[in-house]
Amino acid sequence: MSDRALEGVKVVDFGWVLVSPLIVKTLADYGATAVCVESMKSPSLSRLGTPFKDGKPGVDRAGHFAYCAPNKYSISLDLRTPGGMEIAKRLVAWADVVSENRRAGIMKQMGLDYDELTKINPGIIMVSSSNQGQTGPYASHPGLGIHLIGLGGFNNFIGWPDQEAITLTIAYTDYLTPPLAVATIVAALDRRRKTGEGQYFDISQLEAGLHFLATPLLNCAVNGSEPKKMGNVCEDAAPHGIFRCKGEDRWCAIAVFNDKEWAIFCTVISHPEWKCDPRFSTLSKRKENEEELNKRVGEYTIHYSAEEIMAVLQEAGIAAGVVQNAKDIYEDPQLIQREFFWVMNHKEMGEFTHLGEPAILSKTPAKPYMPAPCLGEHTEYICKEYLGMDDEEFVDYMVSGAFGF
Amino acid sequence: MAGLLESFRVLDLTDHKGFFCGKILADLGADVIKVEKPGGDPARRIGPFYKNIPDPEKSLHWFAYNLNKRGITLDIEATDGKELFKRLAETSDFVIESYPTGYMDEIGLSYLDLSTVNSRIIMTSITAFGHTGPYKDYKGSDIVGMAMGGLAYITGNAEDSPVRISFPQSYLLASAEAAAATMIAHYYRETTGQGQHVDASLQASVAGKLANAIPTWELNHTLLKREGSYMFGRGAKLRIRLLWHCKDGYITFALMGGKLGAKSNEIVARWIIDEGIAPEFFRKIDWPSLDIAKQTQEDQDRLEEVVAQFFAKYTKADLYRRANQEGVLLCPQSSCKDILENTQLQSRDFWVNVEHPELGDTMPYPGAFLKASRTPPVIRQRAPLIGEHNEEVYKGELGLSDGAMSMMSLAGVI
Numbered sequence: 001m002s003d004r005a006l007e008g009v010k011v012v013d014f015g016w017v018l019v020s021p022l023i024v025k026t027l028a029d030y031g032a033t034a035v036c037v038e039s040m041k042s043p044s045l046s047r048l049g050t051p052f053k054d055g056k057p058g059v060d061r062a063g064h065f066a067y068c069a070p071n072k073y074s075i076s077l078d079l080r081t082p083g084g085m086e087i088a089k090r091l092v093a094w095a096d097v098v099s100e101n102r103r104a105g106i107m108k109q110m111g112l113d114y115d116e117l118t119k120i121n122p123g124i125i126m127v128s129s130s131n132q133g134q135t136g137p138y139a140s141h142p143g144l145g146i147h148l149i150g151l152g153g154f155n156n157f158i159g160w161p162d163q164e165a166i167t168l169t170i171a172y173t174d175y176l177t178p179p180l181a182v183a184t185i186v187a188a189l190d191r192r193r194k195t196g197e198g199q200y201f202d203i204s205q206l207e208a209g210l211h212f213l214a215t216p217l218l219n220c221a222v223n224g225s226e227p228k229k230m231g232n233v234c235e236d237a238a239p240h241g242i243f244r245c246k247g248e249d250r251w252c253a254i255a256v257f258n259d260k261e262w263a264i265f266c267t268v269i270s271h272p273e274w275k276c277d278p279r280f281s282t283l284s285k286r287k288e289n290e291e292e293l294n295k296r297v298g299e300y301t302i303h304y305s306a307e308e309i310m311a312v313l314q315e316a317g318i319a320a321g322v323v324q325n326a327k328d329i330y331e332d333p334q335l336i337q338r339e340f341f342w343v344m345n346h347k348e349m350g351e352f353t354h355l356g357e358p359a360i361l362s363k364t365p366a367k368p369y370m371p372a373p374c375l376g377e378h379t380e381y382i383c384k385e386y387l388g389m390d391d392e393e394f395v396d397y398m399v400s401g402a403f404g405f
Numbered sequence: 406m407a408g409l410l411e412s413f414r415v416l417d418l419t420d421h422k423g424f425f426c427g428k429i430l431a432d433l434g435a436d437v438i439k440v441e442k443p444g445g446d447p448a449r450r451i452g453p454f455y456k457n458i459p460d461p462e463k464s465l466h467w468f469a470y471n472l473n474k475r476g477i478t479l480d481i482e483a484t485d486g487k488e489l490f491k492r493l494a495e496t497s498d499f500v501i502e503s504y505p506t507g508y509m510d511e512i513g514l515s516y517l518d519l520s521t522v523n524s525r526i527i528m529t530s531i532t533a534f535g536h537t538g539p540y541k542d543y544k545g546s547d548i549v550g551m552a553m554g555g556l557a558y559i560t561g562n563a564e565d566s567p568v569r570i571s572f573p574q575s576y577l578l579a580s581a582e583a584a585a586a587t588m589i590a591h592y593y594r595e596t597t598g599q600g601q602h603v604d605a606s607l608q609a610s611v612a613g614k615l616a617n618a619i620p621t622w623e624l625n626h627t628l629l630k631r632e633g634s635y636m637f638g639r640g641a642k643l644r645i646r647l648l649w650h651c652k653d654g655y656i657t658f659a660l661m662g663g664k665l666g667a668k669s670n671e672i673v674a675r676w677i678i679d680e681g682i683a684p685e686f687f688r689k690i691d692w693p694s695l696d697i698a699k700q701t702q703e704d705q706d707r708l709e710e711v712v713a714q715f716f717a718k719y720t721k722a723d724l725y726r727r728a729n730q731e732g733v734l735l736c737p738q739s740s741c742k743d744i745l746e747n748t749q750l751q752s753r754d755f756w757v758n759v760e761h762p763e764l765g766d767t768m769p770y771p772g773a774f775l776k777a778s779r780t781p782p783v784i785r786q787r788a789p790l791i792g793e794h795n796e797e798v799y800k801g802e803l804g805l806s807d808g809a810m811s812m813m814s815l816a817g818v819i
Contacts, residue, residue, distance in 0.1 A: 325622075
């Protein structure tokens with residue numbers, strides 16, 4: 001029996017940069033056959049941005065694209081040509097799922113909106129993941145994840161009260177839609193298998209993202225409260241924060257929740273006398289004197305490496321963790337043991353690390369089946385194997401410019 | 406309309422680390438039964454509270470992430486409790502839990518134990534580091550997850566300590582990933598009849614969200630660092646401002662390169678020139694041909710200074726309205742109140758008023774996380790009270806007698 005949970009599921013991705021490619025990545029990682037429709041003339045931004053292999057720019061040397069694209073096929077089409085559009089529609093006819101994250105209205109302009117797709121394939125499941133959904137006065141407003149973070153209110157929860165506002169400088173909201181979309185698509189595939197019915201999903205990344213701030217939004221609605229900047233402070237724990245350790249830009253997170261943990265913490269860091277200090281004896285006292293407490297903890301941690309602090313505290317059952325940078329993550333023994341990264345031989349870059357999946361399924365784990373594709377790498381393969389073209393037809397399309405090369 | 410998961414039942418044993426996983430399945434239509442310790446889940450003590458009154462029946466966090474679930478109380482460590490749980494598992498499709506690694510084995514309710522009573526069952530575990538690997542027994546918390554997952558390192562000001570997002574995100578990220586993985590296991594189960602174990606890691610859920618940081622290390626041996634309110638990890642070696650003061654707060658905008666940036670830059674430049682506040686050098690720039698990526702930092706700073714003066718004269722709403730009319734990549738930084746009043750969300754009927762009869766009140770909740778043409782997520786009911794559905798489930802569905810129920814109740818099992 002196959003260990004590919006989504007064996008036989010066929011997905012076409014008309015998306016770009018991150019949201020739709022991440023949705024399709026997970027489906028492909030669990031065994032779906034996934035084709036990303038790309039364009040030689042206008043490649044995805046993630047093929048144009050850093051990092052590049054050896055620092056040499058090139059669409060097939062772009063690390064961010066490849067990192068998020070294991071297990072996918074790539075076809076190059078010029079959708080502005082009649083031939084390119086014909087092939088796109090043949091892919092739709094072949095597919096079970098079509099995913100896209102273009103600005104609302106673009107798919108309709110191209111003649112690839114849900115109504116058109118159902119004419120070709122009545123059972124299709126189509127997912128649009130635009131910034132703010134397909135309807136409403138701001139539907140077609142352009143924006144990137146960096147903008148949605150602010151619009152969605154996430155910046156209110158980052159930084160310190162006495163400082164200028166800061167933001168999450170990665171496109172955080174791009175990561176919030178994909179798991180919700182995958183859960184829904186897969187459930188919809190199961191329903192379709194039983195009923196024959198496809199459907200259309202209109203995702204607003206803003207709306208999906210707000211589910212990650214549900215409590216503060218409810219708090220504002222019923223209590224009129226706005227969030228306050230809290231740095232690393234947590235109401236239920238002290239010490240709680242990120243403390244500087246030995247070395248350059250090395251830090252360790254520590255979270256001590258209750259008095260029992262506090263007693264252990266004091267013993268482990270060889271300051272048993274702090275236990276009896278009336279300023280720190282209970283959680284509420286420690287909260288009152290948190291500044292002094294944090295200062296003292298920092299004076300301790302600065303003498304040790306972040307790894308040492310983590311090891312000694314975790315050994316004693318206290319929550320602590322190194323503030324890992326990309327190198328630490330890349331070498332993290334836990335993530336490596338869980339096969340979170342997939343090293344495969346990329347056609348252009350050679351040995352390259354692809355992103356895996358965050359959960360392990362005991363019978364049908366996600367797997368590295370093939371490295372990320374070069375742009376249009378599988379154009380001929382897809383046309384012949386999946387769309388049933390013969391040599392002559394393929395060459396005719398090529399000559400007509402359908403593939404954009 | 407029937408939900409996607411209408412005929413499926415979930416037993417939800419999670420604490421605050423995993424509430425959102427069951428919530429997602431409940432929104433998709435599953436019958437999710439939140440199983441609490443007799444007396445109520447400790448997570449009911451998490452604030453803030455309705456009208457700021459601390460009370461296990463008024464935790465807004467409980468309300469928000471247990472919406473759409475039913476609730477029963479059960480001591481799964483007691484022998485009778487365990488038996489009741491197994492009986493429930495016989496007719497259920499999913500079990501979700503977020504206990505420390507090894508706990509479910511210890512009490513005899515591991516995936517293997519449950520699969521012997523129901524081979525179709527899918528058990529989903531959400532833990533700090535996962536059930537395998539050298540850190541499997543490490544203790545987690547949100548800040549530890551954000552640290553070990555790498556998001557903390559790239560968040561904050563360059564010169565300061567890394568910082569977490571103060572409304573805990575790592576639990577929500579892991580719960581959402583767990584829900585996706587659970588559905589994939591579901592698809593396989595519906596094909597083959599076989600259940601399985603889903604082992605979701607908080608650390609890995611965070612580590613998957615680091616943009617291009619990992620390949621930048623692998624390919625260029627460069628560490629992307631936190632940049633406060635500046636753009637991160639792009640090709641240009643420029644510091645490009647993201648957050649700007651305006652009259653009543655902040656907006657996000659980037660004077661950035663590429664085709665995308667060029668269009669917005671040109672329109673904003675025109676706004677500034679039309680306003681009559683552009684210095685000569687600014688007016689002389691040929692915006693369509695300006696390549697931001699090739700500028701020096703000095704050039705960039707000079708441009709940003711002019712743009713900053715313009716934004717400071719207007720409100721968030723003015724700028725956003727104008728940006729929408731002309732297609733400029735610019736958004737306001739919303740307060741929670743702004744979000745509740747956001748016209749786009751209102752026009753899509755995003756908020757759903759949910760009745761809380763005990764409080765004599767209704768509250769607006771974030772509604773469906775997506776719109777669907779056939780099976781939209783539906784918000785049906787507020788989060789359960791402590792033991793609210795005990796009778797319904799134990800008597801109505803398991804067929805326990807009144808006597809048996811009061812015995813169990815007296816013994817502290819339910």
